[in-house]
Amino acid sequence: MKILLITYYFPPCGGASVQRWLRFIRALTKKGVDIYVVTTLNGDYPYLDESLVAKIPSSVKVYRSKPLRFGKLWNILGQKELPYGSLQNKASDSPLKKILYWLRLNFIVPDMRIGWNPSAYKNALQILRQDKIDYVITTGPPHSTHLVGMKLKKHFGIQWRTDFRDPMSEIYYLKINPPCRITLALHKYLERKIIRTADLNYIFSKVIADALPDGKKKVLYNGFDPDDFKGLHYSRTDKFRIKYVGQLTTGRDASPLMKALSSLQLPLLEFSLIGTRDFPETDFPVIKIPFLPHSKALEELVNAELLILIIDTCKSKEGLLPSKLFEYMASRTPILCISEPAGEVYTLICKTESGFVSKDSEEIANYILGLYNKFLEGDNLRTKGDISFVDVNNQVNIFLEG
Numbered sequence: 183m184k185i186l187l188i189t190y191y192f193p194p195c196g197g198a199s200v201q202r203w204l205r206f207i208r209a210l211t212k213k214g215v216d217i218y219v220v221t222t223l224n225g226d227y228p229y230l231d232e233s234l235v236a237k238i239p240s241s242v243k244v245y246r247s248k249p250l251r252f253g254k255l256w257n258i259l260g261q262k263e264l265p266y267g268s269l270q271n272k273a274s275d276s277p278l279k280k281i282l283y284w285l286r287l288n289f290i291v292p293d294m295r296i297g298w299n300p301s302a303y304k305n306a307l308q309i310l311r312q313d314k315i316d317y318v319i320t321t322g323p324p325h326s327t328h329l330v331g332m333k334l335k336k337h338f339g340i341q342w343r344t345d346f347r348d349p350m351s352e353i354y355y356l357k358i359n360p361p362c363r364i365t366l367a368l369h370k371y372l373e374r375k376i377i378r379t380a381d382l383n384y385i386f387s388k389v390i391a392d393a394l395p396d397g398k399k400k401v402l403y404n405g406f407d408p409d410d411f412k413g414l415h416y417s418r419t420d421k422f423r424i425k426y427v428g429q430l431t432t433g434r435d436a437s438p439l440m441k442a443l444s445s446l447q448l449p450l451l452e453f454s455l456i457g458t459r460d461f462p463e464t465d466f467p468v469i470k471i472p473f474l475p476h477s478k479a480l481e482e483l484v485n486a487e488l489l490i491l492i493i494d495t496c497k498s499k500e501g502l503l504p505s506k507l508f509e510y511m512a513s514r515t516p517i518l519c520i521s522e523p524a525g526e527v528y529t530l531i532c533k534t535e536s537g538f539v540s541k542d543s544e545e546i547a548n549y550i551l552g553l554y555n556k557f558l559e560g561d562n563l564r565t566k567g568d569i570s571f572v573d574v575n576n577q578v579n580i581f582l583e584g
Contacts, residue, residue, distance in 0.1 A: 184216040186309055186318045188302055188330055190249075190295050192221035193238060196231025196473065198428065198505040202347055202386075203321055204237060205407045209578040211239040218315070219244045220305045222298055228429075229457070233475040245305045250297030287361040291368050292350065295324035302330045310338060317341035317381070325350045328376045335379060343584075344376060345384040345402070349501070352393070354494045382584055389501030389526045400584050404505045405574040406512040410477070414484045416514070416564060421452040422557050424518075424550070426490040427479055428506055430461050434492040438540075439520050440464055442547035448554055456482055483513035487557055488550065489537075493521035501526055508572050511536050514564040516553060518546065535567030 187207070191199035207217050217239075223246035238244065286294060309315065318340050320331035328344050335342040351369040360366065377383050377397035384402040385391035391399045424443075430436060443453065444465055455461050457473035474482065483489060489510045493502055503526055510517050511530075517537030519527055528539045538549045553563060570576065 183214075184218070184313060184315050185210070186218045186220065186306060186315045188220045188306055188318065188320045188327055190222055190225060190298060190322075190324050190327055191227070192219060192244070193234035194230050194232045195222075195225065195227040196229035196234060196476065197227075199228070199323070199347070200231075200234060201476070201505055201509075202404045203345075204234065205405060205574040206578060206581065207242060208237065208239060208407065208409075209574050210581075211241055213578065213582070215582075217242045218309050218313070220302050220309070221246055223248045225249050225298065226295070229473045231473075231475050233477060245309065247298070247301035247305050249295065249301065283359070287356075287359060288365045291365060292329075292372055293324040293326050296326035296329070299326060299330050302327070303333060306330060306334055310334070310340065315340070317343055319343045319345055319384075321345035321347060322350070323348050323353070325372075325376075328380075329372075332376060332379050341381050342379075343382045343384065344380045346390070346394075347386050347404075347505075349390055349394075350376075352390075354502075384581070384584075387501040387503045387526050393501060400580070402581060403572050403577055404503065404508050405572045405577040406508040406569075407574045408512070410480055410509075411484070411512055414481060414513075417485055420450065422448065422450050422488075422554050423452050423454065423486045424488045424490065425454045425456060425482060425486045426458060426461075426492070427456045427482065428504075429457070429459055430492065434494055434520075435541075436462055436492055436520065438543040438546055439490060439492070439518075441543040442550060445543070445547050446551060446554075448551075450558075451550075451554065454482075480509065480513070483509060483515060486513075486515045487563055488553060489513070489515050489517050491517055491519040491521075491527070493519060493525075493527055503527060503530070507531075508569075511565075511569045511572065514566075516563055516565055518549060520546070530572075533567070534565070534569050534572075536565050536569070 187203060189203055193200055211217060219242060221244065318331055318334055320327045322328055331342045334340050350373040374395040377395050383397055383399045385399050386404060388401045391401050440462060454469040454471060456471045456479060491507060491510060507527060511534055517531060519531055519537060519539040520541060521527060521539055522541055523539045531537050531539055540546055556563060
């Protein structure tokens with residue numbers, strides 16, 4: 183079997199965006215699948231993680247091309263970096279920045295990475311002419327990548343499958359800072375057309391899959407790769423270590439956690455932020471660690487007593503499944519999820535006995551205090567629930583069935 187994957191984010195890009203398909207590719211090549219990848223060269227990336235390049239199997243053929251970078255226009259207009267992960271106006275933003283956000287939300291549809299599409303299409307066309315590809319997969323966000331797959335299907339009749347790692351018209355930043363009605367209608371139109379045109383749509387969440395327009399769909403969790411955790415072992419210290427890993431994008435409310443931690447004031451508690459931007463100010467000490475290579479970040483997950491997961495407050499929150507949830511589970515460190523006790527995250531955490539879900543600061547404080555006291559007593563806090571069904575190897579078996 184030969185598969186062509188078209189993805190904007192791929193190593194050396196770092197962060198959560200690359201992990202899903204990097205895991206799948208590694209598992210698929212072990213099963214004898216030939217993989218071709220069309221991706222960017224020097225794209226607008228949230229982070230760089232050169233260590234991930236070594237995880238790409240040697241048999242994978244990677245074709246890179248430079249995108250038209252709207253980020254350069256952003257720089258010329260006086261902004262230091264292209265917005266990633268959120269699009270929100272703050273009271274402190276300059277008038278120019280507010281105008282740029284409005285223009286981006288209303289005139290660049292579906293997203294700012296659409297400038298890469300012409301070169302991605304050209305590379306994909308070259309591969310299709312050289313080799314007999316069984317099917318093409320486009321993964322988003324950025325959802326503009328799906329437009330490349332749709333064009334290839336229209337002109338060449340190829341088998342085309344989409345992969346949704348996040349909602350499209352219901353993506354959280356469109357809920358927090360809505361575009362005009364015409365633009366939102368265009369997002370919904372493109373979403374319907376993509377899903378109905380594709381031969382199969384892989385969706386990261388059952389709740390989101392059910393909410394999307396009619397079309398052939400299959401749920402494919404992000405999962406975790408057991409190989410990533412080989413050789414990693416929990417090491418106890420004299421500190422009760424609470425860690426939050428990754429970005430805190432707009433719509434994720436950390437205030438219940440902050441209120442709980444402020445009320446506790448536990449002497450051995452150590453709170454760390456790893457690769458986190460825009461975390462609210464606290465009235466207790468915080469250790470701030472910059473973005474880490476993936477392998478180092480996993481070490482941090484394993485060597486903690488509690489991991490924090492914060493779910494967006496947007497309308498589609500019940501179907502959101504952050505990629506890091508599965509690596510949190512695999513670390514066997516208890517998870518405290520700041521969210522309403524409902525939705526797919528809640529179901530998975532309960533099913534796997536991986537932690538606790540609440541938005542109530544008093545309940546959160548009681549849960550932390552309970553773990554803290556067990557820690558002082560020398561108890562083993564590691565989780566032991568069954569997580570085998572979200573092992574990437576099981577997810578790839580589901581993928582190959584379709």
